[in-house]
Amino acid sequence: MTDGARGAQNAGFDDWLDAAEEASGYYLECPNGHGSLPPRRVCPDCGATDLADAPLPETGAVETFTITHVPTPAFEDDAPYATAIAEFGPVRLTGQVVGVDPGDVHSGLEVELEIAVSQTTGDRVLGFAPVSG
């Protein structure tokens, strides 16, 4: 990735990270109830174009995970780290599991969104934190 592409603002996506940092994460919902992620104008499931923001469930569940030992250069100081796909109601998200030993991550682990920061680049990273207690 060029520095220009890395540093550019991505409307829709960065706005979503801003909202997630404020604990007001959302997804896009079409009139038929399909969920998707921004930036998006058309429902990828049914083609509906009237998409509305809907609040993301506060917690999600890890569906599958891996421990990344060989990262891209943008995460070289972060490895090893756990990457997971977690289900939040009608959408799934890919994120880094933070605040827990990577070896303790498991399917079904209940998590909440936590926007973390890459130790390598300082860029924001979509993260999942286990829900305590």
Next chain:
Amino acid sequence: MSTVRVAGTGLTPFGNVPERTGRDLFAEASIAAFDDSGVPREDVEAVFYGNFMGELAEHQGHQGPLMAEAAGVQAPATRYESACASSGAAVRDAVFRIRNGDADVVLVGGAERMTNLGTAGATEALAIAADDLWEVRAGMTFPGAYALMAQAYFAEYGGEREDLAHVAVKNHENALPNEKAQYQSAITVEDVLEAPPVSAPIGLYDSCPISDGAAALVLTSEAYAEEHDLDAPVAITGTGQGGDRMALHDREHLARSPAAREAGEEAYADAGVDASDVDLAEVHDCFTIAEVLAIEALDLERIGEGISAARDGRTTADGETPVNLSGGLKAKGHPVGATGASQIAEIATLLTGDHPNDGYVEDATIGVAHNAGGTVASATVHVLEVIA
């Protein structure tokens, strides 16, 4: 409908040659393909060329005409980019061009230069085949994506790392006599299990190498082959392509590859064959789990049973349906833009008896090639048959 004949195939050795340019790699493959075909370069009417990361590895876009020139061909040329399925997609459009009667002779292939980027650079370059905003920025790599699928597969259907290790062992074994292969070395299940982790449960020996290389095919119409008395007994009789959502997390199922199933069903129907007719397959085993998902998607194995196919000897060289007799991406190597075309070359030479492993498939008449892009948001499948 006129069949599409494979008149000539050419491969460079796949391996680690960071100083060689993409144009040099493709030139070598094309010379071999023309020599094999007996077709003069001036008869080529179009060039279909697959390449994925040329901008990143060589600061080179617009590679179609560059590669036509490198091959000594004066014909319109287009580059195809579908991540690791780039030259599978190129082959498919070349087949349509000939079938439609719009061309009698085409040059198809692909090339990739990767090792000059180093491991970290190539990992980053490969990652652009994923969703940059929602996957790459979260730290997902390609080994990581396949590890997510492997973990999901284990959870749903069972299986363990040792089962996957048998896929790697098999493909290394198959590559032993293949002089074009990046690795001509036998490995053991223990070697795979003890290798450093890349993205658990995927280890170093579950992963294909980073490779430089090129593949080229000269395809002709049936009429051209007959008129010029070509030795081209193998035809591409079926072509299929499937698509899916870009990000893995948007897949309906995290342990299946619906795009490959769609491509396989289309290709089988196009050729008028069933999965049970397939004698051998080259599938996109970028990681060991990928071979498992591929053979299930192609109906060579039932869902949930592909995990044991290599371990139990169903897909080994002497098994019922040998898979990746070339060594596969795992041991032959994976110069991504070349892979789809190289699979067609391997199947064609296995069917004609011009391959070091053809002794395992002496009576074979039908082979299938499966090429996948990204986390299988793109897939192409081609059926090859001996028809002459």
